[in-house]
Amino acid sequence: xxxxxxxxxxxxxxxxxxxxxxxxLLVAFWLALQLFASVLAPFVAAAVIAYALDPAxxxxxxxxxxxxxxxxxxxxxxxxxxxxxxxxxxPLVVVQIGLLVNRIPQYATLLQGWAREELTHLQENxxxxxxxxxxxxxxxxxxxxxxxxxxxxxxxxxxxxxxIFNVLSLAVVTPVVGFYLLRDWQNVVHMVxxxxxxxxxxxxxxxxxxxxxxxxxxxxxxxxxxLFLALYYAGGLTVAGLDLGLIVGLTAGLLSFIPYVxxxxxxxxxxxLALAQFPQWRGVAVVASVLVIxxxxxxxxxxxxxxxxxxxxxxxxxxFALFAGGAAFGFLGVMLAVPIAAxxxxxxxxxxxxxxxxxxxxDPPPA
Numbered sequence: 001x002x003x004x005x006x007x008x009x010x011x012x013x014x015x016x017x018x019x020x021x022x023x024x025l026l027v028a029f030w031l032a033l034q035l036f037a038s039v040l041a042p043f044v045a046a047a048v049i050a051y052a053l054d055p056a057x058x059x060x061x062x063x064x065x066x067x068x069x070x071x072x073x074x075x076x077x078x079x080x081x082x083x084x085x086x087x088x089x090x091p092l093v094v095v096q097i098g099l100l101v102n103r104i105p106q107y108a109t110l111l112q113g114w115a116r117e118e119l120t121h122l123q124e125n126x127x128x129x130x131x132x133x134x135x136x137x138x139x140x141x142x143x144x145x146x147x148x149x150x151x152x153x154x155x156x157x158x159x160x161x162x163x164i165f166n167v168l169s170l171a172v173v174t175p176v177v178g179f180y181l182l183r184d185w186q187n188v189v190h191m192v193x194x195x196x197x198x199x200x201x202x203x204x205x206x207x208x209x210x211x212x213x214x215x216x217x218x219x220x221x222x223x224x225x226x227l228f229l230a231l232y233y234a235g236g237l238t239v240a241g242l243d244l245g246l247i248v249g250l251t252a253g254l255l256s257f258i259p260y261v262x263x264x265x266x267x268x269x270x271x272x273l274a275l276a277q278f279p280q281w282r283g284v285a286v287v288a289s290v291l292v293i294x295x296x297x298x299x300x301x302x303x304x305x306x307x308x309x310x311x312x313x314x315x316x317x318x319x320f321a322l323f324a325g326g327a328a329f330g331f332l333g334v335m336l337a338v339p340i341a342a343x344x345x346x347x348x349x350x351x352x353x354x355x356x357x358x359x360x361x362x363d364p365p366p367a
Contacts, residue, residue, distance in 0.1 A: 033329060041332045046177035048335060052219055054185050071182040075175055096247040207346055215342045218313060221306040222257050228302055229253035236290040237270055241283060244273055258322055259315035267291050317341055
């Protein structure tokens with residue numbers, strides 16, 4: 001008599017277990033950020049580099065190169081580009097920063113004089129009851145100190161950024177980790193994919209593909225846009241004769257990943273420096289024309305070409321995510337802001353579609 005095979009027991013996961021798993025993963029992620037935020041920055045930067053270079057490395061592997069060699073060539077290309085930037089532009093940037101520091105007293109004097117003249121005109125037009133002498137002296141005196149406060153703030157921000165991205169992280173940790181991540185990127189993706197629960201595997205894969213589509217378009221497209229804008233503004237303002245045009249143009253281009261911040265910051269700074277430098281309006285008009293042409297190129301050529309309609313990240317959402325991430329975790333939060341914002345946006349649209357197709361939304365009102 002043959003033994004009777006025991007039936008296979010299947011255990012279904014309850015809704016409480018599913019919610020507990022999701023909450024546990026979120027809590028673990030939050031605790032990891034809280035505990036290791038000070039050392040995660042070079043690893044996150046390496047992951048961003050590996051993610052951005054993965055399509056190019058994949059194309060090289062299709063040409064017959066081993067994955068390790070393709071990853072090594074891509075990382076060496078990034079290092080060569082950074083070194084080329086340092087060798088060519090770093091001395092010029094240092095000279096212009098020194099020029100800016102030396103001209104701070106001159107700009108402070110000009111700002112004080114401009115504020116005193118404007119308040120004098122206001123006092124003549126509206127009378128001493130509205131603008132008295134004490135208010136005029138107070139504003140004109142404080143106007144000059146605003147530049148010193150601004151300079152110290154910028155210096156503190158730059159110092160904190162370089163404290164996070166120290167020489168060791170920039171020169172050793174980030175390239176090495178980036179190479180290993182880029183070499184094993186496909187294996188890591190397949191390994192994480194094998195961990196997905198069977199019941200929700202198709203749904204999670206679909207949402208992950210949507211996040212990848214949006215995020216890849218934003219990261220690679222925004223990087224190219226920032227590069228082209230930085231080169232244009234730096235070259236255009238330098239050719240226009242602005243003494244600090246190189247550093248202002250590079251800053252405006254690199255800050256363009258924050259919507260409107262780069263253009264507004266660069267425009268206000270360039271016009272202010274032009275008013276202080278050029279005695280005639282012709283030089284100011286040339287600088288303003290460079291900025292206007294840059295806005296036209298940005299809005300009608302560069303952004304439609306490299307970003308287009310593929311990026312479903314509203315400007316307000318990106319600005320909030322960047323500032324919220326920076327306030328919570330500093331430079332690490334800024335690097336993680338856009339990926340998290342893209343993921344939240346995709347999940348929000350997914351659940352909104354589920355809600356609009358559910359009885360909770362479609363049930364008619366009672367008769």
